[in-house]
Amino acid sequence: MAEKILAVLEQREGSLKKVSFEAASVAVNIANQLGLSAEALVVGSEINNLSELSKFGISKLTHLRHEQLNNYSPTAYSDVIASYANENGAKVLIFPNTAMGVDLAPRVAVKLNSGIMMDCMKLEVKDNDIVATRPVYAGKALIDLKLKSEIKIFTIRPNVFKPQTVNSTSVDIEVRTVENPNLKTRVTAFKKSEGKLDVAEADIIVSGGRGMKGPENFHLIEELAEVLGAAVGASRAVVDAGWRQHREQVGQTGKTVSPSLYIACGISGAIQHLAGMSSSKYIVAINKDKDAPIFNVADYGIAGDVFEILPALTDEIKKLKS
Amino acid sequence: MKIAVCISQVPDTATRIKIGADHKSIDPSGVTFIINPYDEFAIEEALKIKEKIGGDSLVYVISVGDDSVKETLRKALAMGADEAILLKASNQKDSFGIAKALSEEIKNLGCELVFTGKQSVDFDSGITGQLIAEMLDYNCVSVVVEFKLDGNKIIAEREIEGGREIVETELPAVITAQKGLNEPRYASLKGIMAAKKKIILEKPAIDFNGFTEILNLHLPPSKQPGRILGTDKSAVPELVRLLREEAKVI
Ligand SMILES: Cc1cc2nc3c(=O)[nH]c(=O)nc-3n(C[C@H](O)[C@H](O)[C@H](O)COP(=O)(O)OP(=O)(O)OC[C@H]3O[C@@H](n4cnc5c(N)ncnc54)[C@H](O)[C@@H]3O)c2cc1C
Ligand SMILES: Nc1ncnc2c1ncn2[C@@H]1O[C@H](COP(=O)(O)O)[C@@H](O)[C@H]1O
Numbered sequence: 403m404a405e406k407i408l409a410v411l412e413q414r415e416g417s418l419k420k421v422s423f424e425a426a427s428v429a430v431n432i433a434n435q436l437g438l439s440a441e442a443l444v445v446g447s448e449i450n451n452l453s454e455l456s457k458f459g460i461s462k463l464t465h466l467r468h469e470q471l472n473n474y475s476p477t478a479y480s481d482v483i484a485s486y487a488n489e490n491g492a493k494v495l496i497f498p499n500t501a502m503g504v505d506l507a508p509r510v511a512v513k514l515n516s517g518i519m520m521d522c523m524k525l526e527v528k529d530n531d532i533v534a535t536r537p538v539y540a541g542k543a544l545i546d547l548k549l550k551s552e553i554k555i556f557t558i559r560p561n562v563f564k565p566q567t568v569n570s571t572s573v574d575i576e577v578r579t580v581e582n583p584n585l586k587t588r589v590t591a592f593k594k595s596e597g598k599l600d601v602a603e604a605d606i607i608v609s610g611g612r613g614m615k616g617p618e619n620f621h622l623i624e625e626l627a628e629v630l631g632a633a634v635g636a637s638r639a640v641v642d643a644g645w646r647q648h649r650e651q652v653g654q655t656g657k658t659v660s661p662s663l664y665i666a667c668g669i670s671g672a673i674q675h676l677a678g679m680s681s682s683k684y685i686v687a688i689n690k691d692k693d694a695p696i697f698n699v700a701d702y703g704i705a706g707d708v709f710e711i712l713p714a715l716t717d718e719i720k721k722l723k724s
Numbered sequence: 725m726k727i728a729v730c731i732s733q734v735p736d737t738a739t740r741i742k743i744g745a746d747h748k749s750i751d752p753s754g755v756t757f758i759i760n761p762y763d764e765f766a767i768e769e770a771l772k773i774k775e776k777i778g779g780d781s782l783v784y785v786i787s788v789g790d791d792s793v794k795e796t797l798r799k800a801l802a803m804g805a806d807e808a809i810l811l812k813a814s815n816q817k818d819s820f821g822i823a824k825a826l827s828e829e830i831k832n833l834g835c836e837l838v839f840t841g842k843q844s845v846d847f848d849s850g851i852t853g854q855l856i857a858e859m860l861d862y863n864c865v866s867v868v869v870e871f872k873l874d875g876n877k878i879i880a881e882r883e884i885e886g887g888r889e890i891v892e893t894e895l896p897a898v899i900t901a902q903k904g905l906n907e908p909r910y911a912s913l914k915g916i917m918a919a920k921k922k923i924i925l926e927k928p929a930i931d932f933n934g935f936t937e938i939l940n941l942h943l944p945p946s947k948q949p950g951r952i953l954g955t956d957k958s959a960v961p962e963l964v965r966l967l968r969e970e971a972k973v974i
Binding site for chain 2: 594701710
């Protein structure tokens with residue numbers, strides 16, 4: 403049996419998430435370098451966009467299917483993924499570092515007795531082995547490491563590995579029905595939060611800090627986010643003040659994010675905030691204090707008043723998009 | 725019921741990281757260590773449950789680390805934990821090894837309910853609780869912002885992208901605590917005095933080599949300080965042009 407790299411995909415409400423394609427692409431890339439074959443695995447019920455995988459060079463996908471597995475169940479998912487990996491000679495498993503991936507991957511790791519490295523931002527093949535690079539101390543440092551176990555698990559940070567498309571081939575989809583899933587722990591409902599996009603998944607983030615002066619002014623942030631298709635983020639100062647919710651907090655005790663573009667408005671750039679966002683590809687800072695530390699990490703800055711700049715920026719981008 | 729809380733100690737979040745001479749760990753000189761922020765929510769929840777169910781419930785705090793962790797354990801005792809256990813290991817940074825040591829001790833103590841933080845803010849893995857659960861064959865709910873225990877039955881809410889999942893399960897279980905779960909109490913003067921007298925039980929952590937081989941710890945590439953394009957809205961068109969043509973992100 404050929405040794406395999408398995409991308410474990412994530413679906414929500416019957417669709418593969420964007421990060422699933424990133425995981426698939428990473429698996430294909432590493433498999434090519436190690437001379438292994440790459441396959442994908444997904445657990446769920448009805449899933450509508452599986453065929454899109456062919457764009458990323460995955461030739462085989464196994465869909466472990468059961469009606470009750472549309473929602474996540476840590477016990478059932480980890481059971482079926484670990485037995486599949488065992489039976490099919492998976493040597494490397496790639497999971498997305500999402501809420502589900504972080505919950506699921508360590509459980510699979512124990513079942514497979516495999517080493518596990520979370521939140522990788524780079525996976526490189528060197529001397530026929532995988533070297534992972536991941537942020538530690540909330541991004542204040544980076545660490546390169548290897549796993550010494552027979553089977554290895556890596557989770558990848560969303561938005562960092564851009565999926566590479568290849569000349570479309572077809573995906574061979576095999577559906578296997580799961581018998582008697584172990585639902586000892588199961589998700590019974592999902593409460594959607596009113597905000598549109600989550601900072602952990604967004605490609606663009608517009609964040610506001612204490613310089614916004616009050617919750618009533620965050621509509622300026624929301625309007626800019628809207629025209630950019632961005633998520634709204636916040637500093638801890640405004641979360642602690644009750645202006646915004648904790649799920650929007652970026653930083654060492656909030657979310658660490660790596661979007662393509664991060665726009666910080668009225669945020670000073672405290673070390674705990676920088677830790678959470680300094681790996682963003684491009685950073686824009688708007689702050690009326692030209693000496694604010696946020697400018698040390700920003701690619702572009704305007705040292706001015708958010709109340710003047712934000713509406714002008716929103717208008718300018720609207721013009722561009724129309 | 726016996727309840728375990730696993731706590732770790734981490735550099736103060738305001739610490740500027742300096743790379744150690746071995747290029748594998750940080751230079752600890754001048755670093756202040758604090759209790760991992762999420763672990764305070766874990767302790768608080770354990771104490772709340774103990775108060776709720778009463779009887780002869782006991783809260784154990786357990787940490788894998790060196791002697792310096794005693795201070796952090798003492799803080800947990802001051803908050804109201806009944807007993808503290810230090811599983812001694814000098815340089816254990818491997819989550820698998822830490823979880824093995826913790827789960828062994830939890831099994832010995834017979835704890836049915838275990839709390840951890842959702843993540844320690846040093847290595848930021850966020851997996852120790854799930855590893856323990858799997859090693860002990862316990863149920864697990866991670867990143868929990870709401871927790872209800874009714875007899876054996878657990879209903880918890882966990883934070884995920886774009887909302888919350890409601891999770892149902894039962895004891896024995898491991899719960900990993902996210903901010904928002906509760907408001908951790910401050911230690912009272914009485915608690916602090918009592919904690920001083922308590923004995924911290926020390927034993928060696930079980931030996932486990934772990935699976936990770938650290939190659940190199942390094943600082944992120946330093947960024948060139950950016951360009952300040954102006955001080956008022958006249959800089960906006962140039963900003964948009966750069967984002968579009970140079971950065972190509974919009
Ligand atoms: C244990 C711990 C964990 C922490 N974790 C986090 C975390 O996860 N995330 C986080 O963000 N913080 C965190 N912090 C807090 C952090 O230290 C800072 O206090 C916080 O980031 C400051 O938020 P701020 O930048 O919004 O506010 P401030 O520091 O008050 O900055 C406001 C900025 O707005 C500017 N400003 C004011 N008016 C205007 C205007 N009209 N136009 C333009 N600019 C204006 C000011 O020049 C100033 O730079 C943590 C702290 C601790 C101790
Ligand atoms: N050395 C340790 N000793 C005790 N508990 C720990 C240790 N390391 C991590 N934990 C617990 O596991 C949680 C998650 O840590 P981590 O998986 O390292 O992000 C922490 O919040 C602690 O509750």
